[in-house]
Amino acid sequence: MSAQALNFFSFSGRMKILHTTWIAFFISFVVWFSHAPLMLVIADSLGMSKAEIKTILILNVALTIPARIIIGILVDKFGPKRTYSILLALGSLPTFMFAFANSFEQLALARFLSGFVGAGFVIGIRMVGEWFPAKQVGIAEGIYGGWGNFGSSAAAMTLPTLALVFGGPDGWRYAIATTGLIALVYSLIYFFSVSDTPKGSTYFKPKKAGAMEVTSIRDLFFYILMTIPLYATLTLLTWKLSPAGVSLLSDFSALLIYIGIWLLFIYNVYKIVHVNEDHLAQPIDDIHKYKFKQVAILDLAYLITFGSELAIVSMLPIFFYETFHESQGITLVQAGLSASGFAFMNLIARPGGGWISDKFGRKLSLSIFIIGLTFGYYVMSLITPDWPIYAVIILTMCCSFFVQAGEGAVFAMVPLIKRRMTGQIAGMVGAYGNVGAVLFLTVLSFVSPSIFFLVIASGALIVLVAVQFIEEPKGHMVEVQEDGSVEMIELD
Template identity: 80%
Template sequence: MSTSKLNLLSFTGKMKILHMTWLAFFISFVVWFNHAPLMLVIAEQLKLSQSEIKTILILNVALTIPSRIAIGILVDKFGPKRTYSTLLAVGSVPCFLFAAADDFQQLALARFLMGFVGAGFVIGIRMVGEWFPAKQVGIAEGIYGGWGNFGSAAAAIALPSLALLFGGENGWRYAIACTGIIALLYSVVYFFSVSDTPKGSTYFKPKRSGAMEVTSIWDLFFYILMTVPLYGALTLLTWKLSPAGMKMLSDTAAIGTYIVIWALFFYNVYKIVHINEEHLTRPIEEIHRYKFKQVAILDLAYLVTFGSELAVVSMLPMFFYQTFHDTQGISMVQAGLLASGFAFMNLVARPGGGWISDKFGRKRSLSIFIAGLAVGYFVLSQITAEWPVLLAAAVTMLCSFFVQAGEGAVFAMVPLIKRRMTGQIAGMVGAYGNVGGVIFLTVLSFVSPATFFITIACTALVVGIAVQFIEEPEGHMAEVMEDGSVAMIELS
């Protein structure tokens, strides 16, 4: 991958912003996933049941779906510097609460609140999009996403060792508290080290906050339709915790939660209509229009890329162990190491996907990555106990490349739709990634791993067809300056 136009060793100008911002994302992911590598120790010390462990894992992602939407609105209104600094500082609080918890209820509440930290990804998309031109935004967003996303793997590597270093029965508490301290300190460093835009540039903000602006009545209906799966995923998570699922919520609590979720949906619909009704009553000049289908297709693409990654990373260690333990004698530790290759590909695959999009076209690149993803998951569905373990690992890595390169290609296009709403667009696309994770993990709870992989492959084929209707960003994007003049932002 050529990075001749991006000096990764530089720490000035836009490169400083990129490094400071991917590190903020990295820390947010360390905090978000700090429980995972220590979960067995925590469960043993606090006498948690298997059902309670699964509940904590679900709660860790439950708030991320609505919080990515909310953070998208906040970053567009207040700017990424203030929003990221605040998120890291506020996110340290549930981290400390989790470290101090003495029972399941305290753990569950802290973990639920921790899901808000997972929305940090959205903020950096807007920040990087402000600092890098269209010809470099793909690789820059890829580096931001890929290197920052590695925070979850870093937590898995570092935190068990840190807990052992502290020693004693409270070692895990000190290790988790350390991640909160790091987030709190870095929130101050980030605030005083970055600016929202290059000097002399304008930070464009939406005219009204609360929902995205659309530019046609049909896009208004399309927008409302695309919000339904977000609330559907929250409903599905509630069902998992209800008496029909893991029995962690009573019937009354589950019904109450369903009512709250769908009341929020109707309030969201009201906000969407309210924010758009005034300007849609007048003709909108062609120069100021954008097509919401661009957002919708990227939603679906991220659902199948990042959504499948979330699901596969969760099940892959056990899949390798159950497939190869009896025939080839691999241990749980070896299975975990083999599976870790899927996450490690983030370091190169996501930046690679962004770079390829910059160089060879965004629609073409995304189409190829989605097709490769579909083939990759189909091949994974064919793995049996007779396969050589190394071949299975190699196929997994190859599939992972297409998955994460696809993620890079998605966010190579997100900043090129409508600058003043980049945060909200990134929030919705990012939330769809979590929706995909919820859907695919739910499918896995009912079917075999082979059927699970085929389900993802078939979903990818459908999404691949949808991608053919996306339009390559070309020409210029128009935004209105504070003095009423029109600024033209290059898209190619």
């Protein structure tokens, strides 16, 4: 595939794939975050407490942790076309459930199930990686992720107004239901508009499904170790919902869920060993090897970038309203519009991060972006009600640039590790983003927003050290065709 210049105004060939896929991701994010700008209205309508509001915010990102792992496996096995179409269609169902819920318990269940649609991001990473060469994959993945991520900003900017247009106490319901209808319609459009690979290209699939292949015994244990935070985060979430937290679950129900989570972990370890035991029993040629530390470091980088973005997007409208309502008279709609600036930067920051990575190197770029977001979150911790709103908006957008450029830098590297497992690698990296979101939102439930921002900044410094151990992709990665022939895929 030639690395000809990108023509953003083209809607044919690989650019058609890019445009239709980022639109699918955009819609999935509108659906996933349709509640955030309307949360105070919803809470008032159903008489919810602040603790219940925070519970809804956490539940929204909870299921996405295992979902991204599952979707990564499915997309590698069945291809992006079918997987994305089915996910959008199924994702519309809990959206309708949420729109017409009449109690906190119904809202909580619907929001929990809605988290599955957030896994759609993983699908497009594999799709774009199939259609674009290494020299362009950073900016292409950045456009996909950035323009798709803008869906959360679009939801913040449009849904409060749409709810007012519908009018009445149920206006928010019809606004959210509209997003579900759009997802359902687009699932059909996407299915009939794309193909998994360019004509004549091979869609490489893992030899075994259920876990990633690794290429050394050391990496096998490293892989198992890196799965533990996923289950620990689900355990933390269960604790938060138990009587020790907001009492959504009984002690007995929480105990059953704890047992289920760690039984699932044991099964996951079994699958990891089963998938890897045969080929690790024999010497592996160097050309077929990859280092799992690349995946692990990207996991941590995405935890601090996308994890913090998810948390910020969820809490920022309420933070703006509660901080500036009394001191400067900001309204709920104005708070939503002001907060949308954080996600608005996705349009340029994430593609920019991918392009900078393509141009100047993956490791250096990611390091610079993490330094920038560390400083940005530190300054955000200093915000007081007396700050001019325009200054706060500029600050959040500057911080957001480094956050989302960092996300672009992470996924500029993901497709360059092992092609046939791109979906699973993207799934694990993406899941760590949700681990970060649950972790940070849980912290927020115990501390002030100022401390919350400082916690993220401190975590970013730790991740910055880890990034210094990542290796720049270079040379070629090797994949084997079904007929046994070897294909060399350029990495630089």
